Amino acid sequence: MCAETPDYKTTLNLPQTDFPMRAGLPKREPEWLSRWSEMDIYGRLRAKALTEDRTPFTLHDGPPYANGHLHIGHALNKTIKDMIVRSHQMMGRDARYIPGWDCHGLPIEWKIEEQYRAKGKNKDEVPIVDFRQECRNFAAGWVDIQREEFKRLGVTGNWDQPYLTMDFHAERVIAEEFQKFLMTGTLYQGSKPVMWSPVEKTALAEAEIEYHDHKSHTIWVPFACKSAPEALQDARVVIWTTTPWTIPSNKAVAYNSTIAYGLYRVDETEEESWTKPGDLYLFADTLAAEALTKSRATKFTRISDVAASDLDGMILKHPFAGLEGANGFWDYDVPMIDGDHVTDDAGTGFVHTAPSHGADDFTAFEKRGWMDRMTHNVGEESEFLPHVPFFAGLKVFDHKGKEGKANTTVIAKLVEAGGIIARGQVKHSYPHSWRSKAPVIFRNTPQWFAAIDRPVGDGHDTYGTTIRQRALTSIDQLVKWTPQTGRNRLYSMIEQRPDWVLSRQRAWGVPLTCFTKVGALPTDPDFLLRNEAVNARILAAFEAEGADAWYKEGAKARFLDGIVNPDDYTQVFDILDVWFDSGSTHAFVLRDREDGAADGIADVYMEGTDQHRGWFHSSMLQACGTIGRAPYRNVVTHGFTLDAKGNKMSKSLGNTIVPETIIKQYGADILRLWVAQADYTSDQRIGPEILKGTADSYRRLRNTMRFMLGSLAQFSEADRVAPADMPELEQWVLHRLAELDQKVRDGYASFDFQGVFSAVFTFATVDLSAFYFDIRKDALYCDGDTATRRAARTVLDILFHRLTTWLAPVLVFTMEEVWLERFPGADSSVHLQDIPETPADWLNADLAAKWAQVRTARRAVTAALEIQRTDKVIGASLEAAPVVHVEDATMLATLKSVPFMDVCITSAIALTADPAPSEAFRLPEVPGIGVVFEQATGEKCQRCWKILPDVGHHSHAGVCGRCDAALS
Incomplete structure (x- = not known):
């Protein structure tokens, strides 16, 4: 530039904005949270919805458990929920979100017991109402902590009025929902094997079980014949089991009439072997060689076939029969029984049957009417009870879930009795409590069940007469699944599941509010008291005092006096499975609250994939038992969060990432953006490098927004240009906006946040920053008041309103910052806006095809x-x-x-x-x-930097004709 040429920089229309390049989210986000709280954004949206008569949309919150700080899975879960709620609100619905908490149950009770043990206190010496109050206080403290942690994620909702399963009204409704099972006859008491936690000393439902590798003892046990065909009289039937501790409770041996069996003779053995030449054994043919080899038989011969007719009616002796010191405890007949559950995939082809300790075993005895043959040999701590010879007091697992002495002592006694031919160990998948992480046992105890195949008889028979029928019909006809695989998973679970175990032998929860007739049997018609007046008294007390009313002195008389004789009835003190609590939330949240759902049905339930056996499952069963159908229209499922290498996060591995750490370093919007970029329907990975990539995407998007803000400085309605008067390039942008608007709406409606963000991000960075903005910078910066510049700024204004509202459900803080930069004010917020309607006539396929050619040539x-x-x-x-x-x-x-x-x-x-x-x-x-x-x-224009022949030939020195006109 020549010395005499003026500096034209100040004459350019350069971007003007205070919007910073650096976001500073960790520091600034709390300021927006405070602002939203002061403005009562959530309340304003509800008022707006009422004024505009919007259609309600309810996402029902699956209650997290109130007993610890949030982990990354919580952050993923709540962020997806928030994006669902916000996006539907901005698409014109009245999107309600009532956060809730699960407050009852063993984990909280366990914490209080730990505190007691540390202080040398005995739980059993503390009045139960006082103990329950300590549990209540513990849960309330964590609700307050978690509420603030959730709010820090930018999650909107009715935080001042959440639902808690321990609220008095909630406890009343849970009891009321239970009473519906009582009154319809769906409830019954049964004695059958249930999964039992020796650590937690309570029954567990399938939803409370997870499977981990476990090393178990394996033994091959021969049963001598007591009554058999002559050819088999000296043979022994060999079973194989991974639970030696159940041998003392054996009552039968099962076979399968479709399996080929043979009689085998041992000819030679190793020097040390529990078999000897001449021994005769029965095996499934496919398993004989493996079993005999395990027994250290080196040579053996198959003598003959063994037909099912030979096995039918055979009577065996228990391996401990006749043992000195047993006082005849095992001197009973052990029948052979036919069972479809027997396979020849592993073991021996014969199954040791202890009906008190296995589901198939129990079913085999139940269908034969042999319930009087059930054993009760194992107590609540997995200990053999005092009446069991040799093993009394020995435990399967100790109070920490470690193996006790029961297995090894049983094995030793079998060796002593000549009742074992081989032993070993196997590592296999074994059920564990998902709370204590300790292994469980199958144990026969009296429990309360909800029958899922018994006609309910409540008049809600549109989708079936039984809970199972209603659930399966709901899954296929009433619910949309995202992803669709969720349908298959829940369907197969409910199709195969047994009756629901409702009772728990604990203290902190809602009790089974029922009474049993003294002296009556569970099969008697009057065993359970079914009385509406009694029920009403209980519910009124719970509404006023909570479930503690059940435990107060004189409760039985209070509820029964004047209706029935209290002396004729026994009060039940088991508590309900906490899954019944959370399964009932549709009643006291969706049905009972003004901000619930008018028809009591949620638009969406959204949780992790583990909830197919948890909340999705229990809510389905509970609602099908009380309202006859699923309590939801959509079920959205997310996967688990793994570390960057795809490993499950674990404190012991040191690979956990907590939301608080991410928020302190990057801000909650980066965490939310990570959620939006992930395919949440599968497992997601997170780690430092992944978060760096997320932060880079955020910066690119922030720069796009900053450019728009700067270029829209002083834009007014007087600058606006009608689409028909715009250049083709601007009309092409409007076409792309119309295309994208539909994609965004469809994506949000189908909960496809990854698809929405990917489309918007690509548009912002490729179509806009790298193409449209790149081209129009020249006109925006250098033109005077030209039609092109006005059209470009009009398009930027249109873009601004769509990009901010499209992205507001994801980047809640950043889009608020962008919005307030342009529209400051005490009542201003992007979250009070809707996504603008986009005219259909902006679509122009011919123009789009033309500009696709232009971009290709470019x-x-x-x-x-x-x-x-x-x-x-x-x-x-x-x-x-x-x-x-x-x-x-x-x-x-x-x-x-x-x-x-x-x-x-x-x-x-x-x-x-x-x-x-x-x-x-x-x-x-x-x-x-x-x-x-x-x-x-030519020469370089000192204002626009184009090199043109006419530079220097105009009234303003050193500029081109276009710039000279702008300066004039």
């Missing part, structure tokens, strides 16, 4: 110029005036019809149909176009 030109830039021939594309050879006449006409020089950001450009010379640059993916580089001729 790629060839920019690629050619990039080579010159890399070779330092030019420093910027404005130094070029390329010649573009176009073979196709239609393409040539298209390029000539647009300002292709501006599109390519060059100072000049020549379009020609002449054949491209051999030295022309060609881009393989853009056939038919050759680019010959030429440098621009």
Whole structure:
């Protein structure tokens, strides 16, 4: 620039904004949270919805457990829920979100017991109401902590009025829902094997079980024949088991009439073996060799077939029969029984049957009417009871879940009795309590069950007469599943599940509010008291005092006096499975609250995939038992969060990442963006490098928003241009907006946040920043009050309103910052806005096809110029005036019809149909176009930096004609 040429920088329309490049989210986000709280954004949205008569949309919150700080899975879960609620609100619904907490149950009770033990206190010496109050206080403390942690994630909702399963009204409704099972006859008391936690000393449901590898003892045990066909009289039937501790409770041996069995003789053995030559054993043919080899038999012979008719009616002796000191405890007949559950995949083809300790075993005895043969040999701590010879007091697992002495002592006694031919160990998948992480046992105890195949008889028979029928019909006809695999998972679980074990032998929860008749049997019609007046008294007390009313002195008389004789009844003190609590939430949240759902059915339940056996499952069963159908219309499922290598997070591995750490380093919006970028329907990975990539995407998006803010400074309605009067390039942007608007709405409606964000991000960074903004910077910065500049700014305004509202459900803090930068004010918030309606006539397929051709040709030109830039021939594309050879006449006409020089950001450009010379640059993916580089001729305009022949020939020194007009 010559000395006398003025500095024209101040005459440019450069972006003007205070919106910072650096977000500073960790520091600034709490300020927005405070602002939203003061504004009562959630309350304003509800009022707005009422005024506008919006259609309600309810996402029902699956209650997290109130007993610890949030982990990354909580953050994923609550963020997805928040994006669902916010997006539906901004698409015109009245989107309600009532956060809730699960407050009853063993984990909290366990914590209080730990505190007692540390202080030397005995739980049993503390009045139960006082103990329950300590549990209540513990849960309340964690509710307050977790509430603030959830709010810090930017989650909107009715935080001042959450639902708690321990609220008095909630406890009343849970009891009321239980009473429906009581009154319809769905409830019954049964004695059958249930999964029992020796650590927690309570029954567990399938939903409370997880499977981990466990090393178990394996033994091969021969049963001598007491009554058998003559050819088999001296043979022994061999069973195989991984639970030696159940042998003292054996009552039968099962076979399968479809399996081929044989009689085998041992001919030779190793020096040390529990078998000897001449021994005769029965095995399934496919398993005989493996079993005999395990017994150290080195040579053996198959003597003959053994038919099912031979096995039918055989009576065996228990391995401990006749043992000295047993006082005849095991001197009973052990029948052979046919069972479909027997396979020849592993073991021996014969199954040791202890009906008190296995589901298949129990079923086999139940269908034969042999319930009087059940054993009760194992107590609540997995200890053999005092009446069991040799083993009394020995435990299967100790109070920490470690193996006790029961297995090894039983094995030793079998060796002593000659009742074992081989032993070993196997590592296999074994059920554990998902709370204590300790292994469980199957144990026969009296429990309360909900029958899922018994006709309910409540009049809600539209979708079936039984709970199972109603659930399976609901799954297929009433619920949409995201992803669809969730349907298959829950369907198969409910299709195969047994009756629901409702009772727990603990203290902190809602009791089974029922009474049993003294002296009556569970099968007697009057065993359970079914009385509406009694029920009403209980519910009134619970509403006023909570479930503690059940435990107060004189409770039985209080509820029964004047209706029935209290002395005739026994009060039940088991508590309900906490899954019944959370399964009942549809009643006291969706049905009973004004901000619930008018029909009591949620639009969405959204939880992790483990809830197919948890909340999705229990809510389905509970609702099908009380309202006859599923309590939800959509079920959305997310996967688990893994570390960057795909490993499960574990404190012991040191690979956990807690939300608090991410928020302190990056801010909650980065965590939310990670959620939006992930395919939540599968397992997701998170780690430092992944978060760095997320932060980079955020910065690119932030720069896009910053450019728009800067270019819209002082924009007013007087600057607005009608779409019909805009240049083609602007009309093309409007077309893309119309396309994207539908994609965004469809994506949000189907909970596809990854698809929404990917589409919007690609549009913002590729279509806008790298194309449209790149082209229009020149007009925006250098034009005067031209139609092109006005049109560009109009489009930027349109873009602003759509991008901020499209992204507000994801980047709740950043889009608020962007919005307030342009529209400051005490009542201003992007979260009070809806996504603007986009006119359908913005769609222009022909124009889109034309500009797709233009962009393709532009790629060839920019690629050619990039080579010159890399070779330092030019420093910027404005130094070029390329010649573009176009073979196709239609393409040539298209390029000539647009300002292709501006599109390519060059100072000049020549379009020609002449054949491209051999030295022309060609881009393989853009056939038919050759680019010959030429440098621009003329002088450099000191204002717009284009190199043009007319620079210096105007009234303002050193500028081109366009800039001279702008300066004038």
